[in-house]
Amino acid sequence: MRILICGVGGQGVVLLTRMLCETAIRSGKRCLSSETHRMSRMLGSVNTTVKIGDYHSPEVDDVDLLVGLDPGETRNYLHLAKGEILTFGRVPGAKTLRCDLLSPNIFVLGVLCRTLFLPPETARQTIREFGRRVDDNIKSFDAGYVYEP
Amino acid sequence: MEFMLGNEAAAAAAHAAGIRVATSYPGTPSTEILSTMMRYDTLHCEWSVNEKVALEVAAAYAISGVPSMCSMKNVGLNVASDALMTLAYTGVNAPLLIFVVDTPNCFSSQNEQDTRWYGLAAKVPVFEPNSVEDTVQCTYRAFNASEKLQLPVLIRLTTRIAHGGGGVDIKAKKTGIPKQVFVRDGSRYVMVPKNALVRHKVLCERYDESRNHIDIIVEGTGENVAVATGICASAVRDTGWAKLVEVKGVPFDESKLSRALRGAGKVFVFEQGSPIIEDTVLRLTDADVIGRRSGHVRCYGELGLSHIRRILAGKPIRDEKRIKQRPPLMCAGCPHLATFFWLKDVDKVFAGDIGCYGLGYNYGCIDTCVCMGSSIGLGQALENSVVIIGDSTFFHSGIPGLINAVNQGRDLCVVIMDNSTTAMTGNQPVPKVSIEAIAEACGAKACTINPYSKRSKAVLDRALSSSGVNVVVSKAPCRRDVKAGRKYKITDSCTDCGLCMEIHCPAIEKGRINDMCVGCGFCAHICPAGAIK
Numbered sequence: 001m002r003i004l005i006c007g008v009g010g011q012g013v014v015l016l017t018r019m020l021c022e023t024a025i026r027s028g029k030r031c032l033s034s035e036t037h038r039m040s041r042m043l044g045s046v047n048t049t050v051k052i053g054d055y056h057s058p059e060v061d062d063v064d065l066l067v068g069l070d071p072g073e074t075r076n077y078l079h080l081a082k083g084e085i086l087t088f089g090r091v092p093g094a095k096t097l098r099c100d101l102l103s104p105n106i107f108v109l110g111v112l113c114r115t116l117f118l119p120p121e122t123a124r125q126t127i128r129e130f131g132r133r134v135d136d137n138i139k140s141f142d143a144g145y146v147y148e149p
Numbered sequence: 150m151e152f153m154l155g156n157e158a159a160a161a162a163a164h165a166a167g168i169r170v171a172t173s174y175p176g177t178p179s180t181e182i183l184s185t186m187m188r189y190d191t192l193h194c195e196w197s198v199n200e201k202v203a204l205e206v207a208a209a210y211a212i213s214g215v216p217s218m219c220s221m222k223n224v225g226l227n228v229a230s231d232a233l234m235t236l237a238y239t240g241v242n243a244p245l246l247i248f249v250v251d252t253p254n255c256f257s258s259q260n261e262q263d264t265r266w267y268g269l270a271a272k273v274p275v276f277e278p279n280s281v282e283d284t285v286q287c288t289y290r291a292f293n294a295s296e297k298l299q300l301p302v303l304i305r306l307t308t309r310i311a312h313g314g315g316g317v318d319i320k321a322k323k324t325g326i327p328k329q330v331f332v333r334d335g336s337r338y339v340m341v342p343k344n345a346l347v348r349h350k351v352l353c354e355r356y357d358e359s360r361n362h363i364d365i366i367v368e369g370t371g372e373n374v375a376v377a378t379g380i381c382a383s384a385v386r387d388t389g390w391a392k393l394v395e396v397k398g399v400p401f402d403e404s405k406l407s408r409a410l411r412g413a414g415k416v417f418v419f420e421q422g423s424p425i426i427e428d429t430v431l432r433l434t435d436a437d438v439i440g441r442r443s444g445h446v447r448c449y450g451e452l453g454l455s456h457i458r459r460i461l462a463g464k465p466i467r468d469e470k471r472i473k474q475r476p477p478l479m480c481a482g483c484p485h486l487a488t489f490f491w492l493k494d495v496d497k498v499f500a501g502d503i504g505c506y507g508l509g510y511n512y513g514c515i516d517t518c519v520c521m522g523s524s525i526g527l528g529q530a531l532e533n534s535v536v537i538i539g540d541s542t543f544f545h546s547g548i549p550g551l552i553n554a555v556n557q558g559r560d561l562c563v564v565i566m567d568n569s570t571t572a573m574t575g576n577q578p579v580p581k582v583s584i585e586a587i588a589e590a591c592g593a594k595a596c597t598i599n600p601y602s603k604r605s606k607a608v609l610d611r612a613l614s615s616s617g618v619n620v621v622v623s624k625a626p627c628r629r630d631v632k633a634g635r636k637y638k639i640t641d642s643c644t645d646c647g648l649c650m651e652i653h654c655p656a657i658e659k660g661r662i663n664d665m666c667v668g669c670g671f672c673a674h675i676c677p678a679g680a681i682k
Contacts, residue, residue, distance in 0.1 A: 009477060018152070018314070025152040025316045032281070033314035036256045043655060044477030056280060057383035058313045061455035076472045 001116060002060045004077055005108075006047040007069030012105030016069075017048040019109050019130065023123040024052050024116075034058035045073060052116065065115065067108060068094070086111060086149060095149035103133065103140040110144020120145050150318055155281045155310040156181035158317045159220075159248055162288035164189045167323040168218045168246065170210040172196075172203035174545065175574035176222035177257040178311045179250040183220055184575075192326045196577045199521070199545040200225035204232045204247065208301065211245035212338070213329045216292070220248040223262050224520060228546065230267055235340050236301050237271045238348035240355070243327065244295035246288065247303045250311040253421045254451035257308070259503070259520065261449065263422030264305045265399050272352050274359040275303040276398040279382040281315035287397070294362035298355045305398070307421050309380045309451075360402045365409065366395040372414040375461065376406075378426055381419035384454040390461055396426050407433045415439060419446070419457055476511040481656035482633075482669035484625035485566050487600035489514050490652050490675070491609050492564070497535045500528030502547070504539035505573045506566050512653050522546030529554040529561050535613060536563040541571040541579045548587060555592035555618045562613045563593070563620045566600075568627040576629055588620035595620040601671045634668025643680040 068074025071089025085094035173183035197203035268275030278287035371391030418440035501515035502524035528536035588595035
């Protein structure tokens, strides 16, 4: 499973990626990731790749799942998408995510956990160990886990 | 099995191997190596003032018997290279690992230089891992090589590995901290010409021996061979190519590679950066060699998985689809925005530097940015210019340029944007040394302004029109180090003059202030109608 997650600096793309990978590794899967960010402190483009399964390189040439935290960024990578597209905002051909909770990135973690058949309790444990805003994050995660795009 | 970034894995493995001293100057994408090391039990860790000092400090410990490491980004090694070239002659008595992260595709650096050239120039081995997992193994091997050869060794990571993540297992932690002992031996540590020549001979022997420490891994069989190193080897594995020869660094045992290439029809060579292994392959085989020299691989940019797939399939590679990257902005309330606001009508060439204020380019207020400290070097000789440099960059390599400007009798205004931190890489500490005192000791006139104050404009204007070298320290803490205050609002008395928009604060939109506001109050302070409360 090859995934590309995109967004802009400040949305939590890197944290989402980290938590997704930690959850995957803890549940016994092989998982690789890569982050490329320029000086993305504020609102600059950020994208990460995640590959779950028997891979060696974290790079992707096309992806089975495209996840966008920002519709403008999602549109940039449509040419790579060979499977499902999940995004905030409206993008042609994509399933729209909607979340008004505090942590949209952790909400997406919930959506991805279900899509990728990762055990939700492992993800919750990862969130608890992260230790910041645990209650809000668990709430966002649970909302994502049951979300029907 | 634990998930780690390549940088974290490098530090964890180095510590597990026995490294007890770590130094660095922050630089994306290498910063996390030292910040991870700082979590472990060590003898000494430091953010040094620049990479050269970092390497010298680490080397002093390694010469004194304490396993040490130093980490930096690719361009950092330019600064540290002066020390490296001769430390190879002196050698070390305990392992000295130098982690350097290259950035093919310029993801976060000003160039795409290939660190392996430094290994070749200094005659020290360069290890090149192919993944996060392999970074651990390479670090162990590099540690052993450094110990046996008594040489500093380089470990070259690239962005995809340093900022890549994967599952790693780190075991067999060594404990304890060796005692630091320096044994006087002028013939080794005083590199005057007569000693240096002798040591160079020793180095040549050790360098030749280092070939035995760099592995060559042959996988599969097939007529057409893919030779790869680093992340490219992982990409070749993902394409499922029948025969792969992975070279784990430079220098390597050429006879071994020659054997692996025997009978090959075509040889593909995939490496990030320069055709270093490729040139050796060209010497060793009569087969067709597909790579940079044959024009199949671009001599710039990242050699990615999609390129490798296309080249192996015999298709020409194309430049990536140009993706509209959104430029990063300065944070809401950033003191740099306030300083730039006072400088916005100044008709001069803005010689900029490396740091958050370099983002001023996205607002059209930086005209040059080359390397650390270059703002003062270039700025003093560019016609009608003003220098913009940050505090950390000034300490790193701005001071010699300032002394030079004074010594040459230049008229120059140097604005030092002092936010008391190395902000761009994640707020690492800077020396607690008075910049004003340094500037005055260099023979410049120095004054301090608060960028958020209206009085700043007059002070800047005076410095810009005065003769001699004038240093203006624009001092206010990075907003990431300050608690956010109350959010401001635009009230009905707004006359729509648009002045607040010229701050370029991401919190200010037309007619309103959004949630990003951190309450610096600068817009309220300058609003002519007093409409921002």
